[in-house]
Amino acid sequence: MVKWYPTEDVQKVRVKRANKPARLRGGVSPGQILILLAGKHQGKRVAFLKQLESGLLLVTGPYKLNGVPLKRVPQAYTVPTSTKIDISGSDFSKVTDAYFAKEKENTKKTEEAFFAPKKEKKPFSDAKKAMQKSVDAGIVNKVADPVVKKYLKTKFRLRNGMFPHTLKF
C-alpha cells in the first residue's frame, strides 16, 4: 500500500523566526582580554569593549600596544582569557555596527569607468582616527602594570607540549 500524498505539490509553509542575537559566551565581560584566532591579527591579545547589536564583539588592541584598531570580531574566532583590564575610563558608546559600514560609492557601470585606471584607496578617515585615540586613551592610561602592557603586546603562541584542550586561559 502506497502512503497517501496530495495530488498537487504543496509548499510547506515555514514560519520565519527572528534571529536572536548571539549569547555572550565564556563568562566574557567588558574589559576582558581575548585572544584573536583568525585574520590579520591572529594570536593578538585584545581588550573586549562590548557586544554590538549584530552579535559581534567590539574589541580594540589598544592600537598603540598591538596595532589592533576598533574592530568587530565574531565570538567564535576568539578565546577569552581570565584577565581583565579597567575600561571604565573609555567612552565607546558611539561605536555601533553603523560605524563600520562601508561608504557607498556612486559609480556608473560604463565601459569607460571599467577601463579607467583604478582610483587610489581612500585614506583612513580622520574622524575614525580621533575616535580610536579617544577610546584607547581611557584604557592605556589605566594599565598601571608594565607586565600587562607587555602581555597585550605579545602574541599568543603554542609551543611544544602545549595542547589547547588542556590549557586554562
Next chain:
Amino acid sequence: MAHARFVEIGRVAYVNFGPEKGKLCVIIDVVDSKRALVDGPSTGVARQQMPFSRISLTEFVLPVKRNQKSANVAKVFDSHEIVKKWNSSNAGKHIEHSLRRANLTDFERFKLMVAQKKKSLALKKELKKIAVKH
C-alpha cells in the same frame, strides 16, 4: 638494592590513574602478582583492589597488620601524619608543582615565560664570563 621500595603491608602508595587519581592509600594485602588490596580511609580511598600499574610506592611504611580494619588503618595513618610528610617530600612537592603548572592561566603562563627568559639571560651572561676563550 639497599634503597629499593618494596610492596609490603603498610606501604603508602600514591594513585596515578583511575577514579582515585591523586590520592594516597595504604597497601593492606596483596591479591596476586598484579593487584593489591588498598585502603585509604583518611584520604577518601575506599577499600578496594588496585592494580600495581596504577600506583607508585612512596617512601613511607606504616605499622599496619594484614587486612586491618579501616578504622584502625585510619588511626595509624593519622598518627603518623602521612599527608603532611607527603606534602613536604620531594615527590609530593613535584606533584603539587605539576598541578600548579597545569592550572596556570594565560597571563600566568606569560609571566612565567618572561621570568624564564630573564633567568636564562642572566645565566648566559655568567657562563660567558667563565667560559674558556678559544
